[in-house]
Amino acid sequence: MKTFENEAVIARGDSPRVITGSNTGKLKKTNREKHSNRQIWTESVFRRLLFIMGVLMVVLVLGIMFTLIVQSVPSIKALGAGFLWGKVWDPVRDIYGAFPFLLGTLLTSFLALAISIPFSFAVGIFLGEYYPKGWLPDLLKNTVELIAAVPSVIYGFWGLAVLVPIVRSFESGIGEPPIGVGIFTSSLILSIMIIPYAASLGRSMIQMVPSHLKEAAYSLGATRWEVIKSVILPYVKSGLFAGVLLSLGRALGETMAVTMVIGNTSGIPKSIFAPGNTMASVIANEFTEADRTVYLSALIELGLVLFLVTVVINMIGKKIISRFTND
Numbered sequence: 423m424k425t426f427e428n429e430a431v432i433a434r435g436d437s438p439r440v441i442t443g444s445n446t447g448k449l450k451k452t453n454r455e456k457h458s459n460r461q462i463w464t465e466s467v468f469r470r471l472l473f474i475m476g477v478l479m480v481v482l483v484l485g486i487m488f489t490l491i492v493q494s495v496p497s498i499k500a501l502g503a504g505f506l507w508g509k510v511w512d513p514v515r516d517i518y519g520a521f522p523f524l525l526g527t528l529l530t531s532f533l534a535l536a537i538s539i540p541f542s543f544a545v546g547i548f549l550g551e552y553y554p555k556g557w558l559p560d561l562l563k564n565t566v567e568l569i570a571a572v573p574s575v576i577y578g579f580w581g582l583a584v585l586v587p588i589v590r591s592f593e594s595g596i597g598e599p600p601i602g603v604g605i606f607t608s609s610l611i612l613s614i615m616i617i618p619y620a621a622s623l624g625r626s627m628i629q630m631v632p633s634h635l636k637e638a639a640y641s642l643g644a645t646r647w648e649v650i651k652s653v654i655l656p657y658v659k660s661g662l663f664a665g666v667l668l669s670l671g672r673a674l675g676e677t678m679a680v681t682m683v684i685g686n687t688s689g690i691p692k693s694i695f696a697p698g699n700t701m702a703s704v705i706a707n708e709f710t711e712a713d714r715t716v717y718l719s720a721l722i723e724l725g726l727v728l729f730l731v732t733v734v735i736n737m738i739g740k741k742i743i744s745r746f747t748n749d
Contacts, residue, residue, distance in 0.1 A: 546624025
């Protein structure tokens with residue numbers, strides 16, 4: 423049989439087929455083009471899928487807001503802007519004022535945030551910088567994550583059984599009426615519940631600090647505390663604030679645990695130890711009892727106000743984070 427340069431004979435049965443080198447090159451080129459086209463098609467489908475999912479999320483949020491606005495129309499027509507500043511909530515007399523609940527929501531959330539921030543940052547720095555590995559850090563990390571996984575009703579039961587008697591004794595010692603339940607107790611419960619959010623994000627951000635920045639500070643004679651204060655915290659300040667903002671959003675919307683220990687009174691709290699109510703707790707308590715259109719609509723308008731408060735606080739937080747990042 424004669425052989426030719428750049429030719430190959432492939433026998434399949436009794437019928438030999440000759441594939442030249444040029445045909446082999448064309449076949450490889452065709453396969454590469456098919457693979458490239460498949461990659462382009464996959465990338466296009468994936469990009470469109472991500473776009474559709476993003477649009478669906480926007481539509482979902484706008485749909486929630488639209489539903490709240492539509493269901494709040496009877497209350498808005500009947501009560502007007504005075505609903506926000508009204509200090510009396512008396513469904514029997516059809517008087518609805520949201521100010522006590524708005525104040526209770528902000529008091530409990532920001533007080534809980536103030537209590538939780540030192541613990542969150544301490545846990546984040548301990549796990550991210552001092553002891554990132556080992557059985558003790560793993561145990562602490564799992565414990566912190568477990569705190570976030572515990573149902574809120576469990577926190578409510580624990581607060582009633584353990585925390586309320588402790589707070590009652592504390593109030594007796596400082597000359598306050600020994601009620602036990604109130605703004606302060608609910609803030610303590612909330613502070614425990616929101617610690618994992620800022621702590622976990624802070625730990626992750628601290629572990630992402632480039633090692634050469636810390637090594638450069640150590641080479642100049644800086645102590646561990648000086649490295650944390652002058653290198654690590656400035657580097658991760660935007661991430662730490664994002665964790666604080668996430669914790670605040672969790673505190674604003676908490677319902678069950680707060681409802682069980684806040685006291686559920688509709689008046690304006692005279693101190694942080696007095697009983698009160700939040701927008702979420704009053705909705706949970708009275709929604710099934712709303713037997714009139716305006717009453718039900720007023721509760722839904724409370725939900726709308728809570729929604730808008732959360733959005734505004736998140737927008738302010740984003741502005742602050744962007745300023746931190748730019749600085």
